[in-house]
Amino acid sequence: xxxxxxxxxxxxxxxxxxxxxxxxxxxxxxxxxxxxxxxxxxxxxxxxxxxxxxxxxxxxxxxxxxxxxxxxxxxxxxxxxxxxxxxxxxxxxxxxxxxxxxxxxxxxxxxxxxxxxxxxxxxxxxxxxxxxxxxxxxxxxxxxxxxxxxxxxxxxxxxxxxxxxxxxxxxxxxxxxxxxxxxxxxxxxxxxxxxxxxxxxxxxxxxxxxxxxxxxxxxxxxxxxxxxxxxxxxxxxxxxxxxxxxxxxxxxxxxxxxxxxxxxxxxxxxxxxxxxxxxxxxxxxxxxxxxxxxxxxxxxxxxxxxxxxxxxxxxxxxxxxxxxxxxxxxxxxxxxxxxxxxxxxxxxxxxxxxxxxxxxxxxxxxxxxxxxxxxxxxxxxxxxxxxxxxxxxxxxxxxxxxxxxxxxxxxxxxxxxxxxxxxxxxxxxxxxxxxxxxxxxxxxxxxxxxxxxxxxxxxxxxxxxxxxxxxxxxxxxxxxxxxxxxxx
Ligand SMILES: NC(=O)C1=CN([C@@H]2O[C@H](COP(=O)(O)OP(=O)(O)OC[C@H]3O[C@@H](n4cnc5c(N)ncnc54)[C@H](O)[C@@H]3O)[C@@H](O)[C@H]2O)[C@@H](O)CC1
Ligand SMILES: [K+]
Numbered sequence: 001x002x003x004x005x006x007x008x009x010x011x012x013x014x015x016x017x018x019x020x021x022x023x024x025x026x027x028x029x030x031x032x033x034x035x036x037x038x039x040x041x042x043x044x045x046x047x048x049x050x051x052x053x054x055x056x057x058x059x060x061x062x063x064x065x066x067x068x069x070x071x072x073x074x075x076x077x078x079x080x081x082x083x084x085x086x087x088x089x090x091x092x093x094x095x096x097x098x099x100x101x102x103x104x105x106x107x108x109x110x111x112x113x114x115x116x117x118x119x120x121x122x123x124x125x126x127x128x129x130x131x132x133x134x135x136x137x138x139x140x141x142x143x144x145x146x147x148x149x150x151x152x153x154x155x156x157x158x159x160x161x162x163x164x165x166x167x168x169x170x171x172x173x174x175x176x177x178x179x180x181x182x183x184x185x186x187x188x189x190x191x192x193x194x195x196x197x198x199x200x201x202x203x204x205x206x207x208x209x210x211x212x213x214x215x216x217x218x219x220x221x222x223x224x225x226x227x228x229x230x231x232x233x234x235x236x237x238x239x240x241x242x243x244x245x246x247x248x249x250x251x252x253x254x255x256x257x258x259x260x261x262x263x264x265x266x267x268x269x270x271x272x273x274x275x276x277x278x279x280x281x282x283x284x285x286x287x288x289x290x291x292x293x294x295x296x297x298x299x300x301x302x303x304x305x306x307x308x309x310x311x312x313x314x315x316x317x318x319x320x321x322x323x324x325x326x327x328x329x330x331x332x333x334x335x336x337x338x339x340x341x342x343x344x345x346x347x348x349x350x351x352x353x354x355x356x357x358x359x360x361x362x363x364x365x366x367x368x369x370x371x372x373x374x375x376x377x378x379x380x381x382x383x384x385x386x387x388x389x390x391x392x393x394x395x396x397x398x399x400x401x402x403x404x405x406x407x408x409x410x411x412x413x414x415x416x417x418x419x420x421x422x423x424x425x426x427x428x429x430x431x432x433x434x435x436x437x438x439x440x441x442x443x444x445x446x447x448x449x450x451x452x453x454x455x456x457x458x459x460x461x462x463x464x465x466x467x468x469x470x471x472x473x474x475x476x477x478x479x480x481x482x483x484x485x486x487x488x
Contacts, residue, residue: 001219002406003210004179006159007123013205014177024090026200027058030176031065033198034117034150037174038070041146042115046074051103051113051145052095053136053168054079055120055154056086062176063119063150064091071098078103080110082120082133106136113145118168120154123180128165129155137168149173152180153191159211160370161185161390169193177202181212184404185370186390212370213401220444221480224473225263225431236265237430240297241423242289242312243304244273251305251327253280254419255426257466259301260284261473262427262442270294270312273305291316298322301426303329304419317341322429324348326422330357338380345382346435348422354386370402383435385425385443387418393439403440407447411454416462421446424469448472 005013018026042048052067054060064079068091071077077100081087096102103109110116118140120133129137137154140147147170152158155167158180173192175183177200182188215223227236239259244252252273259267260281267284269277274286287294291302291312302316303326313329317337324346325333330353338345347357354372355362358379365372366388373386377394386392391405425442433441449468452475453460 001216002179002184002214003401004181004184004212005206006211007180009207009211010123010178010180010202013202016205017200017202027061027065029200030062030198031069033176033200034062034066034174035069037172037196037198038066038115038117038148039073041148041172042075045070048075048114049109049112050075050077050115050117051109051140052077052079052117053120053133053140053154054081054087055125055133056083057121057124058088059122059124059150059154060119061088061091062122063117064088064095066117066150067100068094068098071095071100077101078109080106080136082130082136107139110136110139110143110145113140113143116140116143116145116147117150118147118154118170119150120168122151123158125152125154126157128163128167134166137166141169146171149192151176152182153188156182156188156191158182160368161188162368163187163191167191172196174198176200178206179212181370184212184214184390184406185392186388187367189390209399210401212404214404214406215440215444216406217476217479220441220476223433223437223441224476225428225433231265233265236263237298237427237432238266238268238296239264239423239426239430240268240270240291240294240300241426242270242291242300242302242316243306243419243422244271244276245305245307245309246272247307248305249273249276250416251419252277254416254462254466255301255304255423256281256284257463258420258423258425258446258469259427260423261466261469262424263431264298264427267427268294268297272309291319297430299426299429300324301326301422303327304422317345319343322346322435324422324426324429327353327418333357333380335380338382344435345380346385346425346429346439347376347380347382348385348387348418348425348439349376350387350418373402374398383439385439387421391443391447393436393443395436400436403436405440405443405447407444407451409447409450409454411460412447412450412465414460414462417446417450417465420462420466445469445472445476448475
């Protein structure tokens with residue numbers, strides 16, 4: 001599990017740890033890890049040209065001490081001081097003592113740099129880059145240098161993942177002690193490049209519940225439903241899919257495609273696209289409706305491709321099994337009907353649908369994804385999976401960390417991919433996972449399947465994502481098998 005903590009939490013943990021260490025030791029740990037990572041990226045340190053962009057805080061201090069270490073190994077290091085009278089004094093002395101220099105002309109040194117260390121702001125930054133830093137940041141990004149962000153890309157909001165002004169896009173970010181939410185949530189995450197964590201001994205001082213959690217293969221493997229010896233199709237769970245319409249039969253096929261690969265023992269399709277479903281998937285049980293007459297299910301998915309035929313939504317919400325509401329099902333959604341339910345409800349909007357539910361613009365949801373998913377979960381008293389380049393899953397009571405899916409891929413932005421996800425998630429619900437786990441496991445498998453399907457960097461169809469799900473499942477299971485062998 002990859003975990004992220006808010007700035008306030010990180011600062012408290014740092015204070016606790018610093019109280020046990022000699023003055024400045026923590027910054028030296030950070031700088032040593034940072035310099036080692038830079039050396040790795042450079043390959044050869046001796047003779048390399050390194051430029052440090054230095055702001056007024058400790059983030060600049062880290063960069064200066066790391067620069068000093070690189071200078072001692074023969075790199076030519078120049079520091080661009082963006083707040084000359086507030087530069088970290090110890091760091092600056094270390095740099096000049098090691099032979100580094102202060103740049104007179106930032107643009108000149110950046111033009112020939114091999115590596116740029118962004119130490120403008122870290123967790124103390126807010127509100128985007130200041131105007132005087134903008135041209136320098138642009139020159140750094142426009143150069144041929146590898147841009148390495150110190151702790152966080154400067155200009156992004158650490159706690160929310162929002163980017164409210166200009167920020168410096170990095171190729172890699174070296175984070176100290178813990179991930180911050182912005183390193184796992186878009187749009188900030190996109191600015192971070194490849195993120196590497198340097199251990200500075202913070203972990204014992206961090207609380208057990210993080211702000212954000214991102215599942216990894218091993219975590220997903222532990223959550224996958226597994227049929228046991230005496231399972232039959234009913235014990236493994238039956239998922240009901242109320243999707244598709246005369247106008248959109250394809251959504252039904254894709255939702256069923258996802259559902260058949262999600263671990264439920266059977267898939268019961270209800271709606272007007274039964275023929276299309278059966279033609280593709282003879283193993284599906286089809287019924288023209290209404291849902292209440294279709295037979296027992298352990299979870300419902302309602303919404304994909306319903307168009308205006310949304311009559312099933314209220315009926316399904318009135319059932320006493322877990323319900324996933326997606327796409328067209330979200331339009332007629334009645335918050336009080338959702339809140340009244342005794343069984344779990346999972347809403348799976350994309351940014352546009354979330355915006356409509358919240359009564360705001362789509363751009364606002366995209367800019368503030370974390371706040372949006374939390375607000376929806378609390379307003380509807382439901383688990384909410386907000387789709388996007390980093391899909392987020394929030395539980396209704398807010399006590400659990402929001403899960404950020406690390407497995408997204410831009411190839412998933414294709415028609416029908418949400419239908420596959422809805423079916424897959426519903427199937428996991430029917431197989432017994434809770435809404436929070438089902439949503440985050442499904443998002444993970446779905447992203448991994450898309451990566452498999454587009455392995456050679458080719459465009460993929462949603463149907464192919466469905467077809468690639470067993471491969472993704474197997475991949476994740478292999479992680480469990482490896483662990484089992486390791487632990488004997
Ligand atoms: N405290 C410590 O000993 C450690 C600190 N660490 C580093 O310290 C960083 C935090 O240091 P600070 O608390 O000094 O904060 P920062 O270095 O992130 O920046 C704070 C300074 O930047 C200014 N500022 C805020 N927003 C700005 C903006 N948009 N543009 C320009 N300037 C802006 C503030 O006025 C303040 O002076 C961490 O991110 C990490 O890099 C690490 O070295 C670990 C140990
Ligand atoms: K930075």
